[in-house]
Amino acid sequence: MSTVRGARERARIEVTAAIKDEARRALAAEGAAKLSLRAVARELGMVSSALYRYFPSRDELLTALIIDAYDSVGAVAEAADAEALAAGAPPRARWLAVCTAIRGWALAHPHEYALIYGSPVPGYSAPLDTVGPASRAAETFIGILRAAHAGRGLALPPLPGNLRPEARRMAADFDEGLPPEVAAALVATWAQLFGLISFELFGQFERVVEERDAFFAYAADRLGREVGLPLV
């Protein structure tokens, strides 16, 4: 009964997907601030008011796109790590593979990237539903560091005293298994990784960095060292 769906239910699922696909296309063309329900409807050959059967407002559509984007980059990160792991890669190589995969996703979906990691969309405030999906990609890094820590360990210098309680809290939020130094280093490194990607994507590397791939590999490898991962 719940598997064999009626025509209506199947149609609803399909149309919902079509709306999100078209919205993603519009996003890619114009950016989130200019994403308009009317344009999406027009492109789908619907009347704008019909969209309200699927999304109660423009903001809800944006939220759906945001959640999908987080899930999309998270899935890419997980797949890259799974592949590296299957190939027997050591933690540092898994780290690099995931960084590269995330950058690849960002270059392939620049506006979706901007939607989740760029400046907030004016007038829109993300609801709590986005918190879970947002951490999915980060979980991949946590897994890599946990494996490395369980193996030969991660050597990091001690934290400044005033950061120790905060770092312990972070480590606890990451489901235990990581020492506080690693947790703090991961959060910092995580932010820094997106600094590299954002600068490339948002044009700050124009006339500064030419060999983007080589430069990113160099920088991401340095980040792996920063987080305590030993060289192979």
Add this chain to the structure above:
Amino acid sequence: MSTVRGARERARIEVTAAIKDEARRALAAEGAAKLSLRAVARELGMVSSALYRYFPSRDELLTALIIDAYDSVGAVAEAADAEALAAGAPPRARWLAVCTAIRGWALAHPHEYALIYGSPVPGYSAPLDTVGPASRAAETFIGILRAAHAGRGLALPPLPGNLRPEARRMAADFDEGLPPEVAAALVATWAQLFGLISFELFGQFERVVEERDAFFAYAADRLGREVGLPLV
């Protein structure tokens, strides 16, 4: 003649400044995508068409704001470094002072920050006039590194082979005086610094980092090490 200006010229300068100030206020309230000439004019008690005597289009006004923002953060960085230098601070402390100053500026002017370091404004493409001011803050870091290099030197591991020509080019672009390893490390670190600031400003640290000041100090200090600056 060029110093003693006529009433008309002085008025023009004042009104231009008032328009930019009001535009900055609107920016702070709504973000760049929603910045509207009409709203600015309304707030100034002018009619919208009057703004065209001062800026030929909305984009030109945006460009002026972008250049001012780059100059503003550049001036803040320079002032922080000058102060640290006057107090006899070693390079690593100057580095930290400038990082902290840039973050402080960003927290105080979040929408101006987003305008220059966030996702590009849809439909707007920055003209070349913005390139010069954009590098002003970075020049401060170059100065610090040059001083450190001239002093006891900067120890950095060698670059991967495929990045050496690129790094040499970067070093040349920075007016010489810095070895290629340092140039490459600075560019990476520069991007990473803005990753930290953007994540804090754009809400990615919500529910993750609580002690923002301490965390930033920790991360910025790590960046100083990354770029080869010795501890005091």
Add this chain to the structure above:
DNA sequence: TGTACATCAGTGAACGCGCGTTCACTGATGTAC
């Protein structure tokens, strides 16, 4: 199985809104002789 009713997707018109930009104009300020 057939029929009466409920559910729901999609329509089309309308609401009130704000936007960037153009244009002919008025009237004050500056300039040349």
Add this chain to the structure above:
DNA sequence: TGTACATCAGTGAACGCGCGTTCACTGATGTAC
């Protein structure tokens, strides 16, 4: 110094545009008896 003319800031109306959202409606699909 006084006058005729040029320059320029600011006005007000208008252009054409697109937006999000509401609402009463039609007609097709699903459901209960």
